[in-house]
Amino acid sequence: MSDPSSDIRFGEQGALLTYGSYLRLEQLLDAQHLESEPPAHDELLFITIHQVYELWFQQLLHEAQTVRDALMSTDAASGGRDLWFARHLLTRMHVIERVLVQQIDVLETMTPQDFLQFRQRLAPASGFQSVQFRELEFLSGAKDPGYVHRFKGLSEPEKERLARRLAEPTLWDGFLHVLAEAGLDTSTDEAITASLRNVAHDRSAYADIWGLAEGLLQHDELASAWRARHVVMVERMIGAKTGTGGSTGAEYLRSRLDLKYYPLLWGLRSAL
Ligand code: HEM
Ligand SMILES: N[C@@H](CC(=O)c1ccccc1NC=O)C(=O)O
Numbered sequence: 001m002s003d004p005s006s007d008i009r010f011g012e013q014g015a016l017l018t019y020g021s022y023l024r025l026e027q028l029l030d031a032q033h034l035e036s037e038p039p040a041h042d043e044l045l046f047i048t049i050h051q052v053y054e055l056w057f058q059q060l061l062h063e064a065q066t067v068r069d070a071l072m073s074t075d076a077a078s079g080g081r082d083l084w085f086a087r088h089l090l091t092r093m094h095v096i097e098r099v100l101v102q103q104i105d106v107l108e109t110m111t112p113q114d115f116l117q118f119r120q121r122l123a124p125a126s127g128f129q130s131v132q133f134r135e136l137e138f139l140s141g142a143k144d145p146g147y148v149h150r151f152k153g154l155s156e157p158e159k160e161r162l163a164r165r166l167a168e169p170t171l172w173d174g175f176l177h178v179l180a181e182a183g184l185d186t187s188t189d190e191a192i193t194a195s196l197r198n199v200a201h202d203r204s205a206y207a208d209i210w211g212l213a214e215g216l217l218q219h220d221e222l223a224s225a226w227r228a229r230h231v232v233m234v235e236r237m238i239g240a241k242t243g244t245g246g247s248t249g250a251e252y253l254r255s256r257l258d259l260k261y262y263p264l265l266w267g268l269r270s271a272l
Contacts, residue, residue, distance in 0.1 A: 071174025
């Protein structure tokens, strides 16, 4: 045959791999088990949304870990591929994080009355118990060991995962490493702020570092945006009721709105 492509027959490699077997669809599509009896129509949506979140959390952890490693590696100081790669993956994280914020629109097509059809069956479970969500906070830089102690019903492997996240370097540690490798003082918060001012005032000399700082700030801002949307959705669904996880509900969630992963990057704005 003159056309080599006509010899390739996709899907005929001995039937080894199929779409469904590659994506483990049998397991994936069999993992939605309703608690309500009789089944509440909207509970499938509720489960699906949360599972999609956890899949994206897994992806975000995968990306954030690689960003952290790229920043911590000594090569990063050369301004070569590693810093480019870190920035590239941070940008991907932002796109995923925007999807996470927008997904709230889908869940808000559920009315509070329909949520109440199955809500009481969910206690004491709640999003508070999302290990990957907390891992993301820790890896980003907001390490709060109190969350590990307050967790009810953690399995041993989950406890270990959180303990490892508390012990390992964060994205912020990676950023400080890059600053130090570039000869900038990172010995105290004041020194870091002074270094950041130097970077900000000489952006073309420090283009990579300024880009990274902006990428981290964007990550922080998008996490805030998710928390803000989540609490408003919560007020829309359950008003001022206490949460299934045992907290004060919206009041507790409002107390978390001021959380900042990178306070020095925000403080820099006041110091420019
Ligand atoms: C009907 C929709 C939802 C309601 C009414 C709701 C309500 C709540 C409440 C009341 C809390 C405080 C903990 C408690 O006492 O229960 C909480 C925490 C949390 N929820 Fe939701 N939630 C909803 C959907 C979601 C979704 C789709 C996610 C995505 C994974 C999520 C993730 C979380 C997380 C991570 C926390 C802990 C936040 C923190 O500690 O800062 N929630 N939620
Ligand atoms: N905490 C919510 C229930 C809830 O949304 C939820 C329950 C089980 C698993 C995940 C959940 N999502 C977020 O908290 C409530 O108090 O209504």
